[in-house]
Amino acid sequence: MNQTILGFFGQKNQWTHDHSAAICIDDSINTYIQLERISRRKHDNDMPNQLSKILLDLEVDIGDLEIGYANTFSLESKDFFKHSDNNILSTNNEVEFRNDGTNTLEPVKIPGRILDQKVTAIVVPHELAHIFSLIPFYGKFNNNSLLVHVDGAASVSNATAWYFQNNHIELLEHTTVFHHALLNFSYNDLTFDILKINRLHHFSMPGKLMGFASYGSGSDELLSWLRSRDFFRDYNEFSQDQFIQEAKDLFGYDKDTIIQDHQMNFNIAACMQKHFEEKIFNFIQKHQHNTDAKFLYYAGGAALNIKLNSVIINSRLFDEVSIPPPAGDSGLSLGVVAFLYWKRGNEISNSLNPYLNNYGLERESYSPNYSIDKVCKDLSKGAVIGVCWGDAEAGPRALGHRSILANPCLKHMKDLVSMQIKKREWYRPLAPVVLESELENLFQDYICSQLMNYMLYEFQVKEQIREKIPAVIHCDGTSRAQVVPDENVEQRMLIDILKTMRDDFDIPCLINTSFNMAGEPIVHTKQDALNSAQNLGLDGVILGNEYITLR
Numbered sequence: 442m443n444q445t446i447l448g449f450f451g452q453k454n455q456w457t458h459d460h461s462a463a464i465c466i467d468d469s470i471n472t473y474i475q476l477e478r479i480s481r482r483k484h485d486n487d488m489p490n491q492l493s494k495i496l497l498d499l500e501v502d503i504g505d506l507e508i509g510y511a512n513t514f515s516l517e518s519k520d521f522f523k524h525s526d527n528n529i530l531s532t533n534n535e536v537e538f539r540n541d542g543t544n545t546l547e548p549v550k551i552p553g554r555i556l557d558q559k560v561t562a563i564v565v566p567h568e569l570a571h572i573f574s575l576i577p578f579y580g581k582f583n584n585n586s587l588l589v590h591v592d593g594a595a596s597v598s599n600a601t602a603w604y605f606q607n608n609h610i611e612l613l614e615h616t617t618v619f620h621h622a623l624l625n626f627s628y629n630d631l632t633f634d635i636l637k638i639n640r641l642h643h644f645s646m647p648g649k650l651m652g653f654a655s656y657g658s659g660s661d662e663l664l665s666w667l668r669s670r671d672f673f674r675d676y677n678e679f680s681q682d683q684f685i686q687e688a689k690d691l692f693g694y695d696k697d698t699i700i701q702d703h704q705m706n707f708n709i710a711a712c713m714q715k716h717f718e719e720k721i722f723n724f725i726q727k728h729q730h731n732t733d734a735k736f737l738y739y740a741g742g743a744a745l746n747i748k749l750n751s752v753i754i755n756s757r758l759f760d761e762v763s764i765p766p767p768a769g770d771s772g773l774s775l776g777v778v779a780f781l782y783w784k785r786g787n788e789i790s791n792s793l794n795p796y797l798n799n800y801g802l803e804r805e806s807y808s809p810n811y812s813i814d815k816v817c818k819d820l821s822k823g824a825v826i827g828v829c830w831g832d833a834e835a836g837p838r839a840l841g842h843r844s845i846l847a848n849p850c851l852k853h854m855k856d857l858v859s860m861q862i863k864k865r866e867w868y869r870p871l872a873p874v875v876l877e878s879e880l881e882n883l884f885q886d887y888i889c890s891q892l893m894n895y896m897l898y899e900f901q902v903k904e905q906i907r908e909k910i911p912a913v914i915h916c917d918g919t920s921r922a923q924v925v926p927d928e929n930v931e932q933r934m935l936i937d938i939l940k941t942m943r944d945d946f947d948i949p950c951l952i953n954t955s956f957n958m959a960g961e962p963i964v965h966t967k968q969d970a971l972n973s974a975q976n977l978g979l980d981g982v983i984l985g986n987e988y989i990t991l992r
Contacts, residue, residue, distance in 0.1 A: 445501070448777030450511045450570070450770060451488035451529050451536075456594070457513055458644055459771040460488035462495060465778045468790045470577055472499060473835060474800040475771050478965035484644050485962075489531040493556050495800070503555050509548075509563040509781050510538070511570035511773040514594045527551065527564050538562055544597045546612060548784070565777045567595035568615070571740040571768075572603065573783065574776035578795065579738070579763045579891070581788050587734035587759075591721055592741035592769075593623050600721070602728040605738075613728055622720045623743065624674055625713040626650050631673040631684070632713070634699045635706045636866075642960070650710055651746055652869040655917045657707030659715035666691060667712050718749045726758060735760045740776075744768035744897075745837065747921050751899040754888050766795040766895045767836035775835070794931045795895060796842055798833035801966065805831065807933045811988035813941050816981075819990070820848050820938075821946040824980035825858055827956050829970030830934050831985075833963065838896045839955035840923055841874060841935040843963045843970075845979070847912070847952040849873055854912040858952055862977050864959045872896055873913035874923045874953035876939050882906070883949060884920070893924035896953075912952055923953055934983070 449462040460476040474495060477485040496503060512527045527540035527549075538553035549564045571590040575582075582588065588603040588610065595601075598615040605611075625632060626647040633640060636649055666687075667673070673684055681699070688694035694705050721743060728734070737759040744750065744764045754762050765772050775797075782789045807830075820826060825847045834840045845862075847854050849871075859865045875883060884900040892898040899919045902910075913920050925932050925939065942948040956964045958977060964970040967984045974982040974991060981990045 444507070445505055446507045446509070446778045446781050447496075447501070448509050448511075448565075448774045448781065449488060449492065450513075450773035450777070451492060452513045452527070453486050453489055457486045457770070458484040459769060460486050461767075461771045461774040462488065462492065463774040463778050464499065464501065465782070465789060468782065468788060470775070470778075470789070470797055472800055473775065473797040475767075475798055475835070475962075477962040478798060478833065479800060481962055481969070483960060483962050489529050489536050490533055493531070493533075493535040496555065498801075503558045503560065506560065507563075507781060508553075508560055509565050509777040511567050511777050512544075512564050512596050513567050514544075514596060529553070540564060546597060546601070546615065548780075563781060565780050566597075567592070567773070568598060568601045569780055570773040570776035571595070572601075572738060572776065573780040574740055574765045574767060574772035575738045575763055576779040576783070576789055577775050577797070578765050578793070580790075582738060583736045583761075585732075585734055586736040586738055587725070587728055587732060588738045589725055589728070590741040591619060591623070591724075591739075591743035593627050594620075595741075599623055600724060600741075602724070604728075604732050604734065613731070616724075619720055619724070621672065621674060622717050625672050626717060626746075629672060629674045629713075631709070634681075635701060635709065637701060645960075647742065647745065649866060649869065650713065651748060652866075652915070653707065654710035654714035654748075655870075655915055655919070656868060657704065657709070657711030659708065659711035663692065663708055664712040664715060667709065668716070672713065672716075714748060717743075717746065718752055721749060722752055722756070725753060726756075729758050737762045739764050740768050740772065742769040747897060747899045750892060750897050754890055754892065754898060757888070762890060762892065764892055764895070764897050765836070766834065766838065766840070766897075768897075769837065771836060794929075795834050795836065795840055796832040796931055797835040798965070802832055805985055807831075808986050809934065809988075810986045811983075813937050814945070816983070816988055817938060817941040817946060819981060820846060820942065820951065821948060823848060823851055823854070825854075825862060827964075827970055827974045827977075827979050827982040828934075829956065829964055829967050829982065829984050831931070833965055836895075837955075837963075838923075839953065839963060840894075840896060841925065841932055841953065843956045843965075844874070844953050845956050845977075846874075846938070848948060849910040849912040849950055849952045850948055852911040854952060858912075858954060862979070863954065863957070870915040870921065871913050871952050871954055872921045872923060873910065873950040874925060874935065874939065875950035876927050876936070876943065877924050878927050879943065879949050880924065883910070884922070893922070894926070896921060896923040906949075910950060913950065922950070
């Protein structure tokens, strides 16, 4: 008899985001759903009202399900880390789970209801759901491993460290000391003002601040001042004059208002990045020294910070560093099902690829009804082409199945693709996608890691190659590349294009950015892709095995 497990993340309040659900049958991920992809609402947190419809669409027998969901913090208390929001309540009265217990780092069992059926759910601590979200991508944890979660807020912490040995997990530490360092990247009034971001769009701030920080340098003097002022996290219009006056007196700031592209603001952002890196790296380093762990498994929203990831890998503290593509909250549902399998002594199979977003998509084999040469010729001449092929990526980064591709050798492509087409900010870099066999030709001083495959590592571009691919090099000479193995079944379409671009057109990589406009979710279906391609003004779009020219 098949063993079917439903895992989801679904509490609804003003802070929760990126709801998702995963269904495993026996030991394999059968269905994974990032809610925003099907609702077309960025960071959608309406799972309570969508869960019953999803289960009905999938024709799941609710009575046969083992159910688990990840908890989160509650805003009912000023000290929200001590109170869990475990309730899942739909407005249409079709889904109901109630639990008002205090938070622990242990799973709890609670009664509930989906449609007319009474069910039981395991509430999995947010922290553990993050950590176990690694298993679908990397397989079971190695012995002598350090497991780390760092996130804005979970159930009782924003950071935990665990030691794994002989299939046993030992809690080493849970803490909230990173709260302010993380808020600089998510909810800091000074950062809002510098980046000109509306508070309602604070979920977009971590990636933007990371890109902006590369234009500055984080001096010890400036960082000390920011720390003494708690990074002006309660900065607002009433204290702006005080901030500007101190900036003038101490650092020679020469403006009467906050000017985004002023060097001091770049340096402030660099200090925030430096502070973030130091705090989290020291936490990881401390526990590595205490345990002599050889492997690091790291998840949570902080694990999407590519600069910190690169610091960890380049330190050579660990033999291997693993981070899941959906390191943030969109991966919690995967972590729930993996945790439930592990608790009962079973293992969930690892997919070894990030293409798990498959709800509502038809499975198709790779058999292109178009000429790869035609696509590559168009790209070489400056065409910007969208790709919607196969199952979609899990997580926030496009990895070739829901991507926009363009020629990185054309310098104007950076502004064209990023600013004109996608409406992104000028300071945000574009990433390349490159074949593994081309790494040595383009980059230097890198350490091979599976993070490369998931666009979670930063490369230094060789000086002699920078003029050749200017559209994918950031201001600091780095590139956040996705690396594709030269042979990979799931990426055959992308591999064929990359090989042809290299061999026939002397173009060693391609621009690879997510297939969406700023503020919108990545496209999911072929119809989404066609609509988006037309709205963005792309020159063409690959829809499964078809290539459609649009201009």
